[in-house]
Amino acid sequence: MADGYALARGGPALVNLHAAAGTGNALGALTNSVYSHSPLVITAGQQVRSTIGQEVMLANVDAASLPKPLVKWSAEPSCAQDVPRTISQAIHTANLPAKGPVYVSVPYDDWDGEAPREAGHLLRRSTTSAGSLGSEQLADLVQAVDSARNPVLVLGPDVDAQHANDHAVRLADKLNAPVWVAPSPSRCPFPTRHRSFRGVLPAAVQGVTDALDGHDLVLVAGAPVFRYHQYVPGEYLPEGARLVHLTSDPGEAARAPMGEALVCDIADALSRLADEAADTDRPRLPPLPDFPSVSGSGGAVHPAELFATLRDIAPEDAVYVKESTATTGTFWSQMDLSRQGSYFFPASGGLGFGLPAAVGAQLAHPERQVVGLIGDGSANYGITALWTAAQYRIPVSIVILKNGTYGALRWFAKVLDAGETPGMDVPGIDFVRIAGGYGVEATSVRTAADFATAFEDALGAGRPALIEVETELTEP
Amino acid sequence: MADGYALARGGPALVNLHAAAGTGNALGALTNSVYSHSPLVITAGQQVRSTIGQEVMLANVDAASLPKPLVKWSAEPSCAQDVPRTISQAIHTANLPAKGPVYVSVPYDDWDGEAPREAGHLLRRSTTSAGSLGSEQLADLVQAVDSARNPVLVLGPDVDAQHANDHAVRLADKLNAPVWVAPSPSRCPFPTRHRSFRGVLPAAVQGVTDALDGHDLVLVAGAPVFRYHQYVPGEYLPEGARLVHLTSDPGEAARAPMGEALVCDIADALSRLADEAADTDRPRLPPLPDFPSVSGSGGAVHPAELFATLRDIAPEDAVYVKESTATTGTFWSQMDLSRQGSYFFPASGGLGFGLPAAVGAQLAHPERQVVGLIGDGSANYGITALWTAAQYRIPVSIVILKNGTYGALRWFAKVLDAGETPGMDVPGIDFVRIAGGYGVEATSVRTAADFATAFEDALGAGRPALIEVETELTEP
Amino acid sequence: MADGYALARGGPALVNLHAAAGTGNALGALTNSVYSHSPLVITAGQQVRSTIGQEVMLANVDAASLPKPLVKWSAEPSCAQDVPRTISQAIHTANLPAKGPVYVSVPYDDWDGEAPREAGHLLRRSTTSAGSLGSEQLADLVQAVDSARNPVLVLGPDVDAQHANDHAVRLADKLNAPVWVAPSPSRCPFPTRHRSFRGVLPAAVQGVTDALDGHDLVLVAGAPVFRYHQYVPGEYLPEGARLVHLTSDPGEAARAPMGEALVCDIADALSRLADEAADTDRPRLPPLPDFPSVSGSGGAVHPAELFATLRDIAPEDAVYVKESTATTGTFWSQMDLSRQGSYFFPASGGLGFGLPAAVGAQLAHPERQVVGLIGDGSANYGITALWTAAQYRIPVSIVILKNGTYGALRWFAKVLDAGETPGMDVPGIDFVRIAGGYGVEATSVRTAADFATAFEDALGAGRPALIEVETELTEP
Amino acid sequence: MADGYALARGGPALVNLHAAAGTGNALGALTNSVYSHSPLVITAGQQVRSTIGQEVMLANVDAASLPKPLVKWSAEPSCAQDVPRTISQAIHTANLPAKGPVYVSVPYDDWDGEAPREAGHLLRRSTTSAGSLGSEQLADLVQAVDSARNPVLVLGPDVDAQHANDHAVRLADKLNAPVWVAPSPSRCPFPTRHRSFRGVLPAAVQGVTDALDGHDLVLVAGAPVFRYHQYVPGEYLPEGARLVHLTSDPGEAARAPMGEALVCDIADALSRLADEAADTDRPRLPPLPDFPSVSGSGGAVHPAELFATLRDIAPEDAVYVKESTATTGTFWSQMDLSRQGSYFFPASGGLGFGLPAAVGAQLAHPERQVVGLIGDGSANYGITALWTAAQYRIPVSIVILKNGTYGALRWFAKVLDAGETPGMDVPGIDFVRIAGGYGVEATSVRTAADFATAFEDALGAGRPALIEVETELTEP
Numbered sequence A, B, C, D: 001m002a003d004g005y006a007l008a009r010g011g012p013a014l015v016n017l018h019a020a021a022g023t024g025n026a027l028g029a030l031t032n033s034v035y036s037h038s039p040l041v042i043t044a045g046q047q048v049r050s051t052i053g054q055e056v057m058l059a060n061v062d063a064a065s066l067p068k069p070l071v072k073w074s075a076e077p078s079c080a081q082d083v084p085r086t087i088s089q090a091i092h093t094a095n096l097p098a099k100g101p102v103y104v105s106v107p108y109d110d111w112d113g114e115a116p117r118e119a120g121h122l123l124r125r126s127t128t129s130a131g132s133l134g135s136e137q138l139a140d141l142v143q144a145v146d147s148a149r150n151p152v153l154v155l156g157p158d159v160d161a162q163h164a165n166d167h168a169v170r171l172a173d174k175l176n177a178p179v180w181v182a183p184s185p186s187r188c189p190f191p192t193r194h195r196s197f198r199g200v201l202p203a204a205v206q207g208v209t210d211a212l213d214g215h216d217l218v219l220v221a222g223a224p225v226f227r228y229h230q231y232v233p234g235e236y237l238p239e240g241a242r243l244v245h246l247t248s249d250p251g252e253a254a255r256a257p258m259g260e261a262l263v264c265d266i267a268d269a270l271s272r273l274a275d276e277a278a279d280t281d282r283p284r285l286p287p288l289p290d291f292p293s294v295s296g297s298g299g300a301v302h303p304a305e306l307f308a309t310l311r312d313i314a315p316e317d318a319v320y321v322k323e324s325t326a327t328t329g330t331f332w333s334q335m336d337l338s339r340q341g342s343y344f345f346p347a348s349g350g351l352g353f354g355l356p357a358a359v360g361a362q363l364a365h366p367e368r369q370v371v372g373l374i375g376d377g378s379a380n381y382g383i384t385a386l387w388t389a390a391q392y393r394i395p396v397s398i399v400i401l402k403n404g405t406y407g408a409l410r411w412f413a414k415v416l417d418a419g420e421t422p423g424m425d426v427p428g429i430d431f432v433r434i435a436g437g438y439g440v441e442a443t444s445v446r447t448a449a450d451f452a453t454a455f456e457d458a459l460g461a462g463r464p465a466l467i468e469v470e471t472e473l474t475e476p
Helices: A001-011 A019-033 A081-095 A108-112 A117-123 A134-144 A157-161 A166-176 A204-209 A250-255 A265-278 A303-313 A327-333 A354-364 A378-382 A385-391 A407-415 A430-435 A447-456 B001-007 B019-032 B078-096 B108-112 B117-123 B135-144 B157-161 B165-175 B205-211 B249-254 B264-278 B303-313 B325-334 B356-365 B376-382 B384-391 B407-415 B430-439 B448-458 C002-009 C019-033 C080-095 C108-112 C117-125 C135-146 C159-163 C165-175 C205-211 C250-255 C266-276 C303-313 C325-334 C356-364 C378-382 C386-391 C405-414 C431-437 C449-456 D002-009 D020-033 D078-094 D108-112 D117-123 D135-146 D156-161 D165-175 D203-213 D250-255 D267-276 D303-313 D325-334 D354-364 D377-384 D385-391 D407-415 D432-439 D450-456
Strands: A011-016 A040-046 A073-075 A103-108 A126-129 A151-155 A179-181 A197-200 A215-222 A244-245 A260-263 A321-322 A370-375 A396-400 A439-445 A467-468 B011-017 B040-046 B071-073 B102-107 B126-129 B151-155 B178-183 B197-200 B217-222 B244-248 B260-263 B319-323 B370-373 B396-402 B441-445 B466-472 C013-017 C040-046 C073-075 C102-107 C128-131 C151-155 C180-181 C197-200 C219-222 C242-247 C260-263 C321-322 C370-375 C398-403 C442-445 C464-470 D015-016 D040-046 D072-077 D102-107 D126-127 D152-157 D179-181 D197-200 D218-223 D244-248 D261-262 D319-323 D370-375 D397-402 D439-447 D465-470
Touching: A001 A011, A001 A019, A001 A040, A001 D040, A011 A327, A019 A303, A019 B019, A040 C260, A073 A081, A073 C019, A073 D261, A081 A108, A081 A117, A081 C250, A103 A108, A126 C250, A134 A265, A151 A166, A157 A166, A157 A265, A166 A265, A197 A327, A215 A265, A244 A250, A244 A265, A250 A260, A250 C080, A250 C128, A250 D325, A260 C442, A303 A327, A303 A447, A303 D156, A327 A370, A327 A407, A354 A370, A354 A378, A354 A385, A370 A378, A378 C180, A385 D156, A396 A430, A396 A447, A407 D179, A430 A467, A439 A447, A447 A467, B001 B019, B001 B040, B001 B356, B001 C205, B019 B040, B071 B078, B071 C386, B071 D102, B078 B102, B078 B108, B078 B117, B102 B108, B126 D250, B135 B217, B135 B244, B135 B264, B135 D465, B151 B165, B151 B448, B157 B165, B157 B264, B157 C386, B165 B264, B165 D450, B205 C180, B217 B264, B217 B319, B244 B249, B249 D078, B249 D126, B303 B325, B303 B396, B303 B448, B319 B356, B319 C266, B325 B370, B325 B407, B325 C378, B356 B370, B356 B376, B356 B384, B370 B376, B376 C398, B396 B430, B396 B448, B430 B441, B430 B466, B441 B448, B448 B466, C002 C013, C002 C019, C002 C128, C002 C250, C002 C356, C002 D015, C013 C019, C019 C040, C019 D020, C073 C080, C073 C159, C073 D385, C080 C102, C080 C108, C080 C117, C135 C219, C135 C242, C135 C266, C151 C165, C159 C266, C159 D020, C165 C266, C197 C325, C242 C250, C242 C266, C250 C260, C260 D250, C303 C325, C303 C398, C303 C449, C321 C356, C325 C370, C325 C405, C356 C370, C356 C378, C356 C386, C370 C378, C378 D267, C431 C442, C431 C464, C431 D432, C449 C464, D002 D015, D002 D020, D002 D040, D015 D020, D020 D040, D040 D078, D072 D078, D072 D156, D078 D102, D078 D108, D078 D117, D102 D108, D135 D218, D135 D244, D135 D267, D152 D165, D156 D165, D197 D325, D218 D267, D244 D250, D250 D261, D303 D397, D303 D450, D319 D354, D325 D370, D325 D407, D354 D370, D354 D377, D354 D385, D397 D432, D397 D450, D432 D439, D432 D465, D439 D450
Parallel strands: A011 A040, A040 A103, A073 A103, A126 C260, A151 A179, A151 A215, A179 A197, A215 A244, A244 A260, A260 C128, A321 A370, A370 A396, A396 A467, A439 A467, B011 B040, B040 B102, B071 B102, B126 D261, B151 B178, B151 B217, B178 B197, B217 B244, B244 B260, B260 D126, B319 B370, B370 B396, B396 B466, B441 B466, C013 C040, C040 C102, C073 C102, C151 C180, C151 C219, C180 C197, C219 C242, C242 C260, C321 C370, C370 C398, C398 C464, C442 C464, D015 D040, D040 D102, D072 D102, D152 D179, D152 D218, D179 D197, D218 D244, D244 D261, D319 D370, D370 D397, D397 D465, D439 D465
Antiparallel strands: none
């Protein structure tokens, strides 16, 4: 929930956990936060200082090691007097690029200590990062773009996180170049109905290369190069292509297997590049074709119908938090996402993010409707977020895509020719009853029309709603 | 679920997790396993070897560090060829005293490798530990016991884990000495209706000392010395008392703030001590008084009524998995637990253990009825265990003690004079609907009589059952 | 030696260590490297992959953990195929700001593997960091400087490391502001005879504040804020003073207890600030007074005499590597250091740096004379560096300041009123014999005049020389 | 020095290090200590608590992580009040089996705190381990031995460390079985002139198997199974052989690739096994042949001559600390070591152990003559130990085997067919001058006769002596 809040709000969020067990419970979720550069400032309870070494009940033994390597920085202050500075350090560390989660364990009795007088300085502290390109760096970059015969942009989640979407559009327009989204995106960096939009790159080596074939310059911004998922060996780049990589994360820059990396402020770089790049005589790209048409089989709602319905009736600035892994391709082909901050997906594919993150995002954006699109398997990781939504009347809409199976894995088992695989199905779950048990009004539908009605009912009701939709099984 | 299975079964259980996110999700639960000495052998998925360094999607970066410090040992084999030996090492490490969870990360493509021929030796490996007292050590111990004027036994969970309960009874009988359970017990090491049984020591320094006042020899077996919880400074021991500490865990021995520790096989030590100790002329202890009588207020079931009812109608060899923190004292005063392996509680108080552990324990003990006694807050941590119970028709009985609040914390806030504290209550949860949503038949009761009926219905039904009991708020 | 080479050269140096023992031996030295931002790329040997888990002889168990936390990054590739990319990642990580040492463990049999074809991309990789101030950031900074009544500059070692010395001089001249060196400097960022030079700030809270009294703006560049050493509580800053902190290290920015930090390219920031700052009507600062006069007691050479002699007869562009802790104040008051890269001191005070670093620096700068100024205690940490100098005829001059005691500690014991402290003295060492034993020509002197003769003999001899100087005991 | 002291003395030794740099310097040496099970209790200085987080000068950031994984346990107490208990825990942890080094970082200002009253209990603490075989375990072991047709003993350093040498002799005599020393031994567990003694097993898989060919039972005690060094794949055991492994280290037991391991008190197990094993009708083994004769080439002393001379003229109970890697085989074939504690070698082959360990061993054993046998390369790692010996008049005899090259590596390069390898030679070192420079009387010899004279002069001189012996190059 905090992660959804921090990502949607774009700044640090404070999370307080219960000692070792609470920290342990949170670590699965941190696998996403650390890759979504989510600036969570996590504090955790700890036993009385003098008793930690005895490993008394609830002592968090070796507390600073516990969340590693899933945080950017972790500490337990050496004494009560250093608690204020340590928390200050945590906030500044979380928020400096590349942003990320941080952890501070605070012994119980420290809160009884008196803050040292010098802690007053902490209130006036600021830390800022200068990541502007130097004039030579900019000139080199402009030269690379201007001299390219057929450039292509590949944009990642940090373009959206740093509100550089409009700069990316200006650059794409100036270059008349196609735009891909980097593999496995956790945010949407570019309007999906812009004439340059080409969709999401596949998450495999050869697939990326095939998609980028024919380009002599690949300009990547705001993504690792590249976050492959499925191992299919192959060529890293089309023959003769040059890859230039703009990122705010030195780690991403250093570990990439190819390319020339520039660690910089992405928004500044894209904006200045859009200003300085020469006009091109490449023809303007044609508009995108219409949305692919949809025809369900009748027995259940086809996900494409579902998304098409949402596209038509949801507010234009709706925020989608999605965790339905078998409908990825369908989603990107049906949706019209044009605003910054419209889409969130677990950055490491760590399931359990979606439902609570939707609640958190709705808290961060009271003025936008948040829609959670959650698979029936995923929903159970954090089903109790429904209770929070009910208790605090957070008006999020949760759509459960219920196909009764782990669709992405089922597809993957087929790809691997694994034969019949056990444990894939999740039959026998009635989300309407469960939601009711947690105090959220819910309904179940089996047609797109019924979904539309239910969704329109939910909009503006001023309280959370859950719609269970029986969906057809699709492949990612 | 695996932890409950391993604890009830008394041997290693294999757990397979999904890479970093799955590991992260499991870590909260490991805070209990590491202190309950639960021999979990945990394997985790990992990406293709050559892609881990690039931090591709689902790569478990620095995998062997991730579960630390909550495992006894952790590794990622250096190459496919060493996977068999590493898993063998994991199993032997988990199972050698002091037992504990271990972790092995196995890259995806390793499973395609061929096991080296020498791996055949692994199938014939065994590791055993000799922890018998030497003859001098035994003589010293006997001398300590024989020369004590007024000895007392303090027993911990490892007495139960190592099936030394009967040896402890023999020793208590020979010495005519009282027996306490060490603070915050996760298992029941001694029959609760035996004339020597004195209950559970309080989890605070001065409280322990007060309870042990007058004894000149404190013989602790199978517990840390001591697992305090609430920090109240005071004397560690009654004036002049000598503490002798039998443990199978060298870490427990080394870190204790007092006492003479002997790292040994507890069952062997207690048994030989019971054999060799001299007969005493201390008078036989009187039988325990009757159970305290119970009088509910009428509006809801008093936990004491609930436990008294269970005592009367549950099978004598029932196994209780308990995670209701506000009813601890009441439970111990009402129950008659006489068999090995009758009671499990989260060893670090890490909530979320109870409901799934009850399911796991029932899998390990098809011949005994497992009863989960779960608070309404706790139940939500792992509510989806109900689905597993339903799908596999595991005949566990889950009793939800529903008082609508976090009773233990509410009491603690009063102890600390914290005034009105927010976020304590968990209203608005209907467990009957939720259980139904997951496929488990459930009922809600408000009287002890209705509870008895519902419980008897559940027994022998050959399927899981959940009984939501509205209970009065009590203090731990 | 490698550290001295990397620091003097200003770029990555490759170090190859022998498995765990070699790594262990190197870790003391890394305490300096990690704070001097020395981009050492360290590789270490490792046993055959399939045998590491068995902990065979020379296996480096948990190799990637071994150098932590003294490296910026550490890894063992997951397989032979990823060795090239991992080493590439190491080089780029070491060299990106903030620079620092990195570590890669490579199993023995990996070198027999074939590099994957895609490794060809690594040869064309580059990583660059953009740290230019944005136009608003620069304007704010200029405004801060222009509106200050009485600004002061505090410069740290990274000003020298980033070759920003001349920009600092231009800025000081434009502002007519005094310049201090940040406490415990490991490099010299500013000409010591420039009219603005005020010396080195003391390494204690109150001492810094006293030294900065009266200034309303403290502009710190290229240093932590602040690297105190001696704990004397006090005010962090003069009343009403504002501290602005320019650093290339986000860690330094985040952890400081006060000030407004800007993580940026220091050279760029100082240069543009010197360009853009308004002319001031503050009067030009008066020239520095003459060097303090020196009068030894006669029995041995006073360090001030020694340094004055060096100032007079050593080449103007000589490089001093100093590790004589009891002569710090004297050194700064006597030397005339005006060139970039003229001075190196162990950045964490980790002794043993000096003698080998002088050898390494001489290797990096064949065109400048390197002079090692080494205490008689320090010299023994790495005395065998003399052998390397002899074997490779590296013409470094090593001056041993021999006062027979650990002067800095002796002084500190007095400060702490510790009474007579044992183990301070190092009598009975004859460096002339030892140097001879390692093949370096050496001489011992007891007067400044004899030192001058010996030093002039050494200059241009085309081989290393050691001069043991019996010195008077001074205080830091 | 401390390691040599602790090993020779057989109990914990306190080592105090200087913060991070001192710890770093010590880590190379710890690679040996952790495998020799040396119970070093290491404390390290640390900055004032409230300043550590700021990373002030000499702060040991993340101190408890620094020595990992080369210590058994590591901690920084959470507050001053817990320092006494933490140091107590360190001592007990170091000394419980399997023994090993431990580390405690203590902040500077903690020493000003007052010890809590309960710390008095620490003075009366004891921890003991019971590792006696249970009666069934013993019976199984006796049965294994009695039923073996042709058993063989393989003994490791822990037999010597646990003073079980005589029990091993009794067992070998009873069984009329041959005895090998496990590969790469760091101590001598068995009299080298006993009729059962067969020498040291080679450190390669196939070599061990070849040496053990024909045996149906391999009983290993006090060693890992096995500490191979050179990777030569092969069969782990002769066809049909059974391996039983007695060890006090659960880690050794768990990670071995073969065999049935029994974690126990080795001395107790060997002694009781010698008592209980049946008499055998296998014939008594013949006495060992005479020592191989020695014929040097004349130009320098052959190591065999040197060792034969020592055998003749050194006291029978002399202690040898050896770090000359190219003379291993020669040494074992020439020496007559019959007493417990007669031989020490770096347990991980981490060079630098020998010279200071010899000094430390002499401190631990004033009543026995310690002889350091040190290669000319090795000697330089810790050459300053000579100064300590001189200052404290520690009457150790140091013999430098000077062949001017790194003989073991030169041989290894030949094995690997590596061609001409650079950097192997260490010419131009005059140990007589160096020793003199540090205050130790020294002499250089070129014949065995001169060595004998020099050695006899050194014996009983009541001060340290160094003898540089020009030796012929041999192979390990």
